[in-house]
Amino acid sequence: MVDYIIVGFGIAGVSVTEELERRGKTYLVYEDSSQKASRVAAGVCNPVVLKRFTMAWRGGELMDGAISFYKGIEERLSQSFVDELPVLRRFNSVEEENLWYEAADRPVLREFLSENILKNKNEGIGAPFYLGKVHKTHKVALSQLLSSYMAYMKAKNSLIEEPFVHDDIEILDNGVVYKGVKARHLIFSEGYGMVQNPYFNQLPLVGNKGEYVIIKSETLRLKEAIKAAFFIVPLGNDLYKIGATYDHQDKSKETTEAARDKILKKMKEVLRCEYTIVSQESGIRPTVRDRRPLVGTHDTYKVLHLLNGLGTRGVLMGPFLAKQLLNSIEKGETLEAEYNINRFA
Ligand SMILES: Cc1cc2nc3c(=O)[nH]c(=O)nc-3n(C[C@H](O)[C@H](O)[C@H](O)COP(=O)(O)OP(=O)(O)OC[C@H]3O[C@@H](n4cnc5c(N)ncnc54)[C@H](O)[C@@H]3O)c2cc1C
Known part of the structure; x- marks a missing residue:
């Protein structure tokens, strides 16, 4: 019982x-x-929709509770799974930079969006415009x-x-x-x-397949996650997750060449470093x-x-x-x- x-x-x-x-x-x-x-x-635990610079559903309200919940699990299991991981949004135009400033001024987003935008200093990343920093974001090693x-x-x-x-x-x-x-x-x-x-x-329940490519690069040396066309998320040991794709038609469990090509093609102008592809992963998001x-x-x-x-x-x-x-x-x-x-x- x-x-x-x-x-x-x-x-x-x-x-x-x-x-x-x-x-x-x-x-x-x-x-x-x-x-x-x-x-x-x-x-990635991030309350901001970085495509449009809006708050995700209940985003700001749920952040603190979520992080303290995972920290509670760390205590129970005496292991570490949660790290603060700032996210940098790579802008594609001056218009986007201006939209960021407007968003950062809104009361609901002020706490999370940097009021100043930053110049890219990482030579492994191509960024013709500035970067906006999201505060308080974390990564949970799920x-x-x-x-x-x-x-x-x-x-x-x-x-x-x-x-x-x-x-x-x-x-x-x-x-x-x-x-x-x-x-x-x-x-x-x-x-x-x-x-x-x-x-x-x-x-x-519709389901939406997502795929990541995992790369290794000794020269990228990223400490933050970057949000460009896709996310680049540092995993440690020079490994990075890049993605993820969205596909609501393919419900197969296997990774696909099409997703890998899409990710690498889009990231061509962002990644300015040597890298090797280590693996690829996929999962179906339970979307409604x-x-x-x-x-x-x-x-x-x-x-x-x-x-x-x-x-x-x-x-x-x-x-x-x-x-x-x-x-x-x-x-x-x-x-x-x-x-x-x-x-x-
Ligand atoms: C590529 C990708 C990247 C993502 N990145 C992020 C991110 O950075 N941050 C974020 O917040 N979210 C992210 N998501 C979304 C996130 O993964 C989902 O919100 C979340 O994993 C859904 O969790 P779940 O427990 O509902 O489903 P699942 O993770 O699918 O878990 C369901 C579990 O049930 C088990 N199960 C099912 N049927 C049975 C059965 N009959 N008997 C026994 N066991 C069964 C399965 O094996 C599985 O372990 C991402 C999703 C994808 C695909």
């Missing part, structure tokens, strides 16, 4: 699990490595965090590494039984894997038609719940939404209409 069964251990799954730990609840997690979005994500958390759960027999089979759930009035284990509640956090879930797959998360409880089966739809900025939104979902389950609090799945009823 456990309080919760959780299906899927990406950003959504770890957000729920850690929140349950903090509330002293017992749980059992199922994870089968079928989806990779959280594993391949660069883990793959390491998830692996360490899985080892922690394994040690206390709270993790089962196999596919969860939806047909084998027995639903009771006061819980579920799955393979002989009874739980009061079951939370699905399967990312794009939700399309196989008969209880929730009528929700409009209306671009809002999917959080809530099944219409008929009140013991089945969902945390999904973290298409982008999952690092920022996951901890907040997990808290809201558990408050609704445990305390009967009403979920906000904007992300409650009942908006699609």
Whole structure:
């Protein structure tokens, strides 16, 4: 008997699990490595939309809570996963520089956008115009965090590494039984894997494939992330992640030559250094038609719940939404209409 069964251990799954730990609840997690979005994500926690210089959904409001949430996980696991990582926006024109100044003057963005723009000093980067600096952004080493958390759960027999089979759930009035284990509640956090879930797959999860190219360059020596046509995110040891692409048609798991060519072509005028391509990665973002998360409880089966739809900025939104979902389950609090799945009823 456990309080919760959780299906899927990406950003959504770890957000729920850690929140349950903090509330002293017992749980059992199922994870089968079928989806990779959280594993391949660069883990940038940034509240600003750098295409248009606007605030992302709830961006400013969620930043501090998200960072302190991951720091709490660092404490629990006695390991370091979170680093401050400033982001530099490479401007393409004087107009963009002027737009930045205007945006940096807006009260919601003032805290995050530098009021002065900077001249590029890195010879490995081509930047004919100036750079704008975003403050307070962080990078969470997601793959390491998830692996360490899985080892922690394994040690206390709270993790089962196999596919969860939806047909084998027995639903009771006061819980579920799955393979002989009874739980009061079951939370699905399967990312794009939700399309196989008969209880929730009528929700409009679209899916959007993203790919990164990983390069090695000893001369680039970047300390900040750069946002040009794509992001360049330093990983340490002279390695950099470059991407990511967006493709809402291809749902295959393999990396593609087309994405690699697109990234390298666009970055030709940005990268002015020698580099070698080390690898390529891909994952499917669990995006939703209306671009809002999917959080809530099944219409008929009140013991089945969902945390999904973290298409982008999952690092920022996951901890907040997990808290809201558990408050609704445990305390009967009403979920906000904007992300409650009942908006699609
Ligand atoms: C290339 C790329 C770059 C990105 N960069 C960033 C970034 O820098 N910052 C940011 O905030 N966001 C980023 N994102 C978005 C981010 O990855 C998502 O918001 C987030 O990973 C979604 O997390 P999730 O837990 O909902 O889904 P997932 O990460 O897909 O996790 C779902 C998990 O459920 C498991 N699962 C599914 N079905 C089953 C089953 N039946 N049984 C057992 N286990 C199951 C899967 O194996 C998987 O581990 C990026 C996404 C991509 C693709």
